[in-house]
Amino acid sequence: VRQRLINTSQSAYPLHIGAGSRDHLDGELQRLAPFAVAVLADQTVLGLHGQTLRRHIPATAVLLSIPPGEVNKNLSTAASLYDALAQAEFGRDGIILAFGGGMTGDLAGFVAATWHRGLPYIQLPTTLEAAVDACIGGKTGVNHASGKNLIGAFHQPAAVIVDLDFLATLPGRDLCAGLAECVKHGSTCDPALLSWLELHADAILARDVGVLEELIDCNCEIKAELIARDEREQGVRVVLNHGHTIGHALEQVLGYELRHGECVALGMVAENAVAERRGWLSRPEAARIRALLERFHLPTRAPGAVDPDLVTAACRADKKKRGGMVQAVLLRGLGSPQRTEVTDDEIRGALTL
């Protein structure tokens, strides 16, 4: 098991990565000494791994299940969780365990940030998406009808435990969705990671445990370094939004039918097309990223039925907008991200490739 400390302005929290790292949950609970424990998990994860988790939490823990799927990452699911916490008389002396993918982590983190003005929570990610990205950094939230993640709060977890045993049941589709964020980290921050991904693609897809552990550790290291410098996304952390301006818009326009990571793959290809047309990114560089995404079975062409006008409208609803202008993080070469304004015409042009 690998361990790191994630540093933020206010706090530092431990991150444990490895097969069997759930054994560290007991120690974390002892350290944090809550009077009550509530587990939030979606029905799928609870069905697959609920019994295993139960062996690592107090017998009195409250188990709260939520319906799976991004469409349920909303205020009405949060409201039902508040009701259940009230019913259980769950107060500020309790701790929430977010057990699942990024959807569960964002929602449980948001409930933890807001219930009784904030209680501690522990992230127990069970998808690659959550393990390489969502579980650290403290962005929590839910979607609003007008856009993705529009309601939320920054609230850092008290600990993060990535147990690879839980990832063993992950469908191939979800393994690949998480890899999109790894390609994002490589494209924006660490071109050496891109080479590493190309070299280890087969081992990753074959789920070699040692390789997955290294993959998760390396991606968390990249993200942790940005968080330590810019916890609230007022500066360097913004580069992690590469692919997410068009990606989030597509996710919403497609009614959350695709995985977040799949939309990020589409978003990166489209945003790279904008960068290429500006002369910021060379054709071979854009092609290299596209080929790597294809290697990971990710979509690189938006479904034909997508209406570009709906996508540009959704981009305008995004919280990254500034002064009415849509903002995106484009590459000026691999490893050189830059935030910039993008026009509706550029977005439309990139979607019709």
Ligand SMILES: NC(=O)c1ccc[n+]([C@@H]2O[C@H](COP(=O)([O-])OP(=O)(O)OC[C@H]3O[C@@H](n4cnc5c(N)ncnc54)[C@H](O)[C@@H]3O)[C@@H](O)[C@H]2O)c1
């Ligand atoms: N807060 C952040 O910084 C951050 C970063 C990246 C992504 N996100 C958010 O994360 C979400 C996407 O994450 P996701 O792809 O993990 O979504 P998800 O939580 O919806 O999980 C995807 C699917 O996998 C299933 N699943 C989870 N673990 C499983 C397991 N071990 N075995 C079998 N099935 C399993 C779930 O039931 C679900 O159907 C989006 O809401 C995105 O906005 C947040």
Ligand SMILES: [Zn+2]
């Ligand atoms: Zn993302």
